[in-house]
Amino acid sequence: xxxxxxxxxxxxxxxxxxxxxxxxxxxxxxxxxxxxxxxxxxxxxxxxxxxxxxxxxxxxxxxxxxxxxxxxxxxxxxxxxxxxxxxxxxxxxxxxxxxxxxxxxxxxxxxxxxxxxxxxxxxxxxxxxxxxxxxxxxxxxxxxxxxxxxxxxxxxxxxxxxxxxxxxxxxxxxxxxxxxxxxxxxxxxxxxxxxxxxxxxxxxxxxxxxxxxxxxxxxxxxxxxxxxxxxxxxxxxxxxxxxxxxxxxxxxxxxxxxxxxxxxxxxxxxxxxxxxxxxxxxxxxxxxxxxxxxxxxxxxxxxxxxxxxxxxxxxxxxxxxxxxxxxx
Amino acid sequence: xxxxxxxxxxxxxxxxxxxxxxxxxxxxxxxxxxxxxxxxxxxxxxxxxxxxxxxxxxxxxxxxxxxxxxxxxxxxxxxxxxxxxxxxxxxxxxxxxxxxxxxxxxxxxxxxxxxxxxxxxxxxxxxxxxxxxxxxxxxxxxxxxxxxxxxxxxxxxxxxxxxxxxxxxxxxxxxxxxxxxxxxxxxxxxxxxxxxxxxxxxxxxxxxxxxxxxxxxxxxxxxxxxxxxxxxxxxxxxxxxxxxxxxxxxxxxxxxxxxxxxxxxxxxxxxxxxxxxxxxxxxxxxxxxxxxxxxxxxxxxxxxxxxxxxxxxxxxxxxxxxxxxxxx
Numbered sequence: 001x002x003x004x005x006x007x008x009x010x011x012x013x014x015x016x017x018x019x020x021x022x023x024x025x026x027x028x029x030x031x032x033x034x035x036x037x038x039x040x041x042x043x044x045x046x047x048x049x050x051x052x053x054x055x056x057x058x059x060x061x062x063x064x065x066x067x068x069x070x071x072x073x074x075x076x077x078x079x080x081x082x083x084x085x086x087x088x089x090x091x092x093x094x095x096x097x098x099x100x101x102x103x104x105x106x107x108x109x110x111x112x113x114x115x116x117x118x119x120x121x122x123x124x125x126x127x128x129x130x131x132x133x134x135x136x137x138x139x140x141x142x143x144x145x146x147x148x149x150x151x152x153x154x155x156x157x158x159x160x161x162x163x164x165x166x167x168x169x170x171x172x173x174x175x176x177x178x179x180x181x182x183x184x185x186x187x188x189x190x191x192x193x194x195x196x197x198x199x200x201x202x203x204x205x206x207x208x209x210x211x212x213x214x215x216x217x218x219x220x221x222x223x224x225x226x227x228x229x230x231x232x233x234x235x236x237x238x239x240x241x242x243x244x245x246x247x248x249x250x251x252x253x254x255x256x257x258x259x260x261x262x263x264x265x266x267x268x269x270x271x272x273x274x275x276x277x278x279x280x281x282x283x284x285x286x287x288x289x290x291x292x293x294x295x296x297x298x299x300x301x302x303x304x305x306x307x308x309x310x311x312x313x314x315x316x317x318x319x320x321x322x323x324x325x326x327x328x
Numbered sequence: 329x330x331x332x333x334x335x336x337x338x339x340x341x342x343x344x345x346x347x348x349x350x351x352x353x354x355x356x357x358x359x360x361x362x363x364x365x366x367x368x369x370x371x372x373x374x375x376x377x378x379x380x381x382x383x384x385x386x387x388x389x390x391x392x393x394x395x396x397x398x399x400x401x402x403x404x405x406x407x408x409x410x411x412x413x414x415x416x417x418x419x420x421x422x423x424x425x426x427x428x429x430x431x432x433x434x435x436x437x438x439x440x441x442x443x444x445x446x447x448x449x450x451x452x453x454x455x456x457x458x459x460x461x462x463x464x465x466x467x468x469x470x471x472x473x474x475x476x477x478x479x480x481x482x483x484x485x486x487x488x489x490x491x492x493x494x495x496x497x498x499x500x501x502x503x504x505x506x507x508x509x510x511x512x513x514x515x516x517x518x519x520x521x522x523x524x525x526x527x528x529x530x531x532x533x534x535x536x537x538x539x540x541x542x543x544x545x546x547x548x549x550x551x552x553x554x555x556x557x558x559x560x561x562x563x564x565x566x567x568x569x570x571x572x573x574x575x576x577x578x579x580x581x582x583x584x585x586x587x588x589x590x591x592x593x594x595x596x597x598x599x600x601x602x603x604x605x606x607x608x609x610x611x612x613x614x615x616x617x618x619x620x621x622x623x624x625x626x627x628x629x630x631x632x633x634x635x636x637x638x639x640x641x642x643x644x645x646x647x648x649x650x651x652x653x654x655x656x
Contacts, residue, residue, distance in 0.1 A: 131534030141528050142646060144535035168535070168646065200469050202573040206459030207472035207496070210565035231559070237538035244572040245530040318470060318496065 001025070001161055004071035006064060006086055008035060010048035010272070011100055012077030014138040015162075019075075020058050022164050027059040029067045031082075036060045047271055052138040068093055073161060074123075075100055076112070079273045080183075083112050087119040094122040098147075098158050102129065102182040103275050104282035109223075109289070111179035124154040127175055128162065129182035130233035131241035133248070137167060144168040146233045148178035170233065177229030180220040184297070185239040186276030187283055188212040189250035191300045192243035194310050196251065197258015202244075208296065209243050215294045219283065222290040250276040257303060258310055280304050295320055329353070329489055332399035334392060334414055336363060338376035338600070339428055340405030342466040343490075347403075348386050350492050355387040357395045359410075364388045375599055380466040396421055401489060402451075403428055404440070407601045408511075411440050415447040422450040426475075426486050430457065430510040431603050432610035437551075437617070439507035452482040455503055456490065457510035458561035459569035461576070465495060472496040474561045476506035498561065505557030508548040512625070513567040514604030515611055516540040517578035519628045520571035522638050524579065525586015530572075536624065537571050543622045547611065550618040578604040585631060586638055608632050623648055 001024045005012045008030030020026045030036045039045050043054050061067040064086065068074045073096045078086050080103025090097070097120055099112040108114070113125045130145035137143050147158035147169050155171040163169040172178055188209065195204045216239070217230040229235060242248045253274040256266045263277070284301035287294040299317045302308035329352045333340045336358030348354045358364045367373050371382050389395040392414065396402045401424045406414045408431025418425070425448055427440040436442070444453045458473035465471050475486035475497050483499040491497040500506055516537065523532045544567070545558040557563060570576045581602040584594045591605070612629035615622040627645045630636035 131531050131538070133529065133531055136529035136531045139529070141531055142523075142535075143529075143531035144538075195470075201461065201464035201467070201471075202569045202575070203459050203461055203464045203469055203471035206565045206569035207470075207561060209568055210459070210472075210559075210561050213559065213564070231538075231541065233535060233538050236541070236564070237534045240537055240568055240572070241530045241534035244568070247530070 001073055002071045003027070003073045003075065003161065004029060004067045005075045005077060006068065007077030008039065008045065008048075009077060009079075010045070010134040012075065013045045013049045013054065014052070014134040015075055015077065015100065016058050017052065017054060017138055018164065018167060019161065020055050022161070024161065027061050027067045027071070029061050029064050033062045036062060049134060049138055052135070064089055071095060073098065073157075077101060080105070080112065080275055080278060084115050084119060087116055090120050090123070092122070093120055095124070096126065096154055096157055097123045098126045098128050099179075100128050102179070102186060103279050104180070104183050104286065106278065106282045106285065109282065109286050111176060111183065113175055113179055124151060125149060125175070126154050126158045127179045127182070128158060129178050129238065131237040132167075133241060133245055135247055140166045142166050144170065144233055144237070146170050146172045146178050148172040148175045148234070150175050172229065172232065172234075174226045174229040176223060177220055177225030178234040180223060180225055181216065181230050181232070181235035182238055183275070183279050184216045184219065184283055185235070185242050186250045186274070187280045187297050187300050188216070188239060189242035189248055190254035190257070190274070190276045190280065190304070191296055193251040193254020193256075194258035194303065194314065197255040198310065198314065205243055209239060212296050213239060215296055219287055219290070219292045219294055219297070222292045223286070250274045253277070263304055276300070277304055329401055330399045331355070331401045331403065331489065332357060332395045333403045333405060334396065335405030336367065336373065336376070337405060337407075338373070338462040340403065341373045341377045341382065342380070342462040343403055343405065343428065344386050345380065345382060345466055346492065346495060347489065348383055350489070352489065355389050355395045355399070357389050357392050361390045364390060377462060377466055380463070392417055399423060401426065401485075405429060408433070408440065408603055408606060412443050412447060415444055418448050418451070420450070421448055423452070424454065424482055424485055425451045426454045426456050427507075428456050430507070430514060431607050432508070432511050432614065434606065434610045434613070437610065437614050439504060439511065441503055441507055452479060453477060453503070454482050454486045455507050455510070456486060457506050457566065459565040460495075461569060461573055463575055468494045470494050472498065472561055472565070474498050474500045474506055476500040476503045476562070478503050500557065500560065500562075502554045502557040504551060505548055505553030506562040508551060508553055509544065509558050509560070509563035510566055511603070511607050512544045512547065512611055513563070513570050514578045514602070515608045515625050515628050516544070516567060517570035517576055518582035518585070518602070518604040518608065518632070519624055521579040521582020521584075522586035522631065522642065525583040526638065526642065533571055537567060540624050541567060543624055547615055547618070547620045547622055547625070550620045551614070578602045581605070591632055604628070605632055
């Protein structure tokens with residue numbers, strides 16, 4: 001299969017390596033020609049995926065439209081804030097587009113495949129999401145992921161393209177649930193990182209995660225997703241790895257917040273994007289709009305976007321008076 | 329309140345410290361007078377709870393019956409294999425007994441409160457379970473836990489006794505679900521440790537955990553528990569912390585198995601009990617009896633009790649052919 005990958009960050013590059021190993025013709029597009037030239041010269045993408053060798057058999061291209069016109073399947077792996085712009089340039093495309101970007105557009109409340117429905121109406125849409133730290137996938141560590149599409153044959157096509165001995169690909173028809181699980185978990189991971197930064201332990205994070213999956217499910221169901229999806233790989237699975245792994249960007253950002261750094265300082269010093277930051281804003285407003293109670297998302301939003309003191313935010317969260325476990 | 333704690337291991341000792349701080353009169357019983365004497369002399373329990381100072385205001389006693397006769401509330405914190413023996417000696421007790429032991433009796437398939445119903449019929453029974461590594465609770469790190477009892481006033485009495493600024497206690501009426509979640513998660517944690525020992529990453533563990541909670545729920549529901557309980561602190565929460573924390577005994581045992589050590593070697597070199605080992609045997613047989621599919625529990629059982637090669641067990645587990653995420 002001819003596969004184009006739009007986005008030469010860590011995840012796009014890791015998937016390029018995997019898809020090439022799976023026997024596909026792979027072209028990797030990036031918006032920065034200088035970055036592509038460094039990959040071409042060094043066979044590495046040290047900024048985003050350190051230590052991984054990138055086969056010379058992966059083509060590199062600075063021309064998005066040309067690259068995708070020649071592809072059967074396009075993987076969009078750009079930050080959520082660039083997703084509408086990039087996908088708008090693929091309006092002509094009538095193959096399969098797989099979003100591996102996790103976010104919620106602020107102005108519209110749309111997930112990435114919601115944006116694709118507007119920008120690429122001729123294509124089949126799918127999302128690939130799950131507990132898959134890019135570096136571990138690139139290192140061939142056993143991982144599992146979900147290919148979601150409203151159209152089961154599209155999900156199966158994606159499954160077939162990506163499945164290999166180290167990456168088990170499951171299918172799911174609840175596209176919205178898979179996308180919301182993947183997006184919302186990044187918000188919670190920032191909260192988990194704050195706990196780390198404040199010196200709390202694993203007990204605290206496990207309690208946070210347990211309460212968080214309840215509110216993720218509640219918000220997701222209010223948006224129209226199926227509740228059980230959030231117990232799957234893209235909900236619970238991804239939430240777990242993002243909250244506990246040292247490799248998670250969102251957790252790491254939260255840890256720095258917890259240690260007292262300001263958001264502006266953190267953002268100025270990191271190349272990679274912590275998607276939980278814009279998603280917190282989108283999710284907070286979505287919850288207001290749908291009248292859904294989301295105490296953890298709300299406090300992460302306030303820490304990030306209203307400059308609320310992290311200790312006060314955590315105290316406010318912990319002092320909420322719920323006595324029975326099943327009570328919301 | 330006069331509280332007796334039966335069992336001077338790590339968790340019993342940590343709870344003694346917490347309950348004393350909560351203003352109760354606390355007596356700690358242990359079966360080994362020499363161990364109690366060391367605690368008395370050093371104000372530490374270095375074998376089981378290193379680095380924590382134990383107030384001299386906590387009474388130490390080698391006499392179980394006398395200690396419990398004077399108590400309003402008894403906490404049983406002995407290994408599951410000693411639970412029936414110890415609780416049988418408290419048949420006279422008509423106050424509240426809280427089990428903090430996590431296990432399933434092999435011969436009967438009973439949880440610890442199931443045993444209490446036989447051994448201590450005059451008492452009110454409750455279980456306290458959740459993502460609470462003993463050392464973190466003793467260090468005052470924020471934690472959350474569930475007090476479960478079929479009788480809500482018993483659960484609330486336990487909640488009131490244990491609740492403090494660093495330990496949030498929720499109540500739950502699904503006693504069986506809380507107990508099974510706490511017991512079965514130890515089996516999975518051994519599997520997670522095996523993944524660590526084999527050099528897998530966090531992606532693998534997150535996928536394992538996500539699939540595991542499905543089979544824990546399935547087995548629990550077949551036993552008569554409520555499905556949603558397993559999404560709570562004693563199910564998902566405890567599973568998470570046990571699979572990811574460096575401090576988990578069961579995970580640590582699995583890691584050594586994954587690195588090639590034999591069970592007998594591991595057991596000979598550790599003082600603490602990894603409850604997942606006997607629980608794997610009980611759960612495996614319970615699943616057969618109830619005709620429940622439990623692929624992860626089965627492979628952990630075979631590694632532990634049938635000397636199955638860990639790499640073969642992991643390969644067998646990963647090659648199971650399920651394509652859709654919601655399929656069992």
